[in-house]
Amino acid sequence: MTGDRFEAAAAPPEGSPDRSGGFPSGGAEPDPQVVERASRRRFPAQYKERIVREAGRCREPGEVGVLLRREGLYSSHLWAWRKQLREHGVQALKAKQRGPTSKPKPSAREIQLEAEKRRLEKRLAKAEAIIEYQKKVHALLGIPLKSHGLDEAD
Numbered sequence: 001m002t003g004d005r006f007e008a009a010a011a012p013p014e015g016s017p018d019r020s021g022g023f024p025s026g027g028a029e030p031d032p033q034v035v036e037r038a039s040r041r042r043f044p045a046q047y048k049e050r051i052v053r054e055a056g057r058c059r060e061p062g063e064v065g066v067l068l069r070r071e072g073l074y075s076s077h078l079w080a081w082r083k084q085l086r087e088h089g090v091q092a093l094k095a096k097q098r099g100p101t102s103k104p105k106p107s108a109r110e111i112q113l114e115a116e117k118r119r120l121e122k123r124l125a126k127a128e129a130i131i132e133y134q135k136k137v138h139a140l141l142g143i144p145l146k147s148h149g150l151d152e153a154d
Helices: 002-010 045-057 063-071 075-088 108-141
Strands: none
Touching (some): 045 075, 063 075
8 A cells, every 4th residue: 555655656747748748738839820919800892881771681590690600700790881881871881991080281371370370479578578568668767658549358
């Protein structure tokens, strides 16, 4: 009995390199052909339209499921494509560029107006500075200002 215990302890444990030839006992080497990151599937508009039309012709229970399994699609694909086709037509099925939309470039007229606005703002700031200076000079010299009937808001 004591000999049996020593023989069992001498056997290499499960998954050790001695027992499994260097590989762990759960599988083989990793496949070097596996893509590191999965890519998003893209479907052309003609394909989407064809699938929606085929699904529309299905009359028997389970036919749509057979179609989706055959094509490797999800029911959410079909649902979204039907909605796009119904609301906006075939143009909606075309692929859209992902990401934030680019800002439209300003027209020549907009650029001209912005430059004129900056020029006028600088001119206004100078005029306001001159007016403030004149008010201080009048106050220091004790000369009363003439009121032209304009309010500050004008």
